[in-house]
Amino acid sequence: MPCREWQQSGGGRASGHYPDNPHKVTKWESDTRTTVAPVEALRYLGTDFKWLLYGDDDVAMFWPGLLRALKDLDPEDPYYISDNYWVFWPKGVGGTLQPDQLRCIPCTLDTEATKCVWHQGYRYTDPGFELRNDKMFQFNMYNGDWPKVAKEAAEAVAGTGCDEKCRLRLDNVASCHTNGAQMQDFAGSGRSVHGMLRIMSEYTELTSPGGLNELVKGLKLPRV
Numbered sequence: 001m002p003c004r005e006w007q008q009s010g011g012g013r014a015s016g017h018y019p020d021n022p023h024k025v026t027k028w029e030s031d032t033r034t035t036v037a038p039v040e041a042l043r044y045l046g047t048d049f050k051w052l053l054y055g056d057d058d059v060a061m062f063w064p065g066l067l068r069a070l071k072d073l074d075p076e077d078p079y080y081i082s083d084n085y086w087v088f089w090p091k092g093v094g095g096t097l098q099p100d101q102l103r104c105i106p107c108t109l110d111t112e113a114t115k116c117v118w119h120q121g122y123r124y125t126d127p128g129f130e131l132r133n134d135k136m137f138q139f140n141m142y143n144g145d146w147p148k149v150a151k152e153a154a155e156a157v158a159g160t161g162c163d164e165k166c167r168l169r170l171d172n173v174a175s176c177h178t179n180g181a182q183m184q185d186f187a188g189s190g191r192s193v194h195g196m197l198r199i200m201s202e203y204t205e206l207t208s209p210g211g212l213n214e215l216v217k218g219l220k221l222p223r224v
Contacts, residue, residue, distance in 0.1 A: 014044060050075040050219065058180030060146060060197060064204050065174040067215040069127045069138050075219075079125045083137045129172060138174040146178045150196035153203045170203055 018036060020029035038054050045052075051070060055061060073079060129138045142148050153170055156162035162170070183189040205211060 016040065016044070055175060056177070056180075058178045060149075060176045060178055060193065062173050062175065062200060063212050064208060064215060065138055065172045067212070067219065068172055069129070069174050071215070071218040073125075081125050081127060083126045083128075083130055083139050133168060133172075136169060136172070138172055140175065140177060141169055141173040142176050144177045144179050146176045146193065146196055149173065149176055150192075150199055153196070153199040157199060157202050157206060167207075170200070171207065 018033040018040065021032035022029070038052060041052060041054075053061065053066065069081065073081070127138055130136050149170075152162055152166050156167060156170055178189075178193050180189075208214065210217075
């Protein structure tokens, strides 16, 4: 069943609704909606884009880290990029640790090894950042501790307490789960999350002279 009619919400944005699966075929009734979301986005957007960013509605995305993760990858290759698949999940949070799961480090379909891995059903491509930087997962680097993101960014902007490793995290974090389901005060928590995003923007302006425009220029263009 396709998504109900998309509703335009301004600024090039649109929203739609897909109902929960009434049949308990997986752990969560929302799993079907989660699965079809990228397909529905493709149906709405067509193919006029380079990358499709997909995440929960309580996940904060950080453009500098995302753009750095993508800058050397060819959007014409069918990447499914994540490193969260191998991250450690604290007890009670959920998720499945798969430390031994096969994964492809950034490469293209030109390599026989990649073809073999993908054809066997292992679709994830790991950006490889945490392999070079111990336990720094770009797509959940702070393991849901978004107040720590705000704290480290504020220290970096103020020039106090943020060392080289701290700046490496801030420069390369691509997303952080804000654990919306755990929030007791949505209004207050929303203001705090907004404050975290604001201070991260200040950090980007301070550390990237050309801002996001320069990072976007670094992205590979589709082949013609």
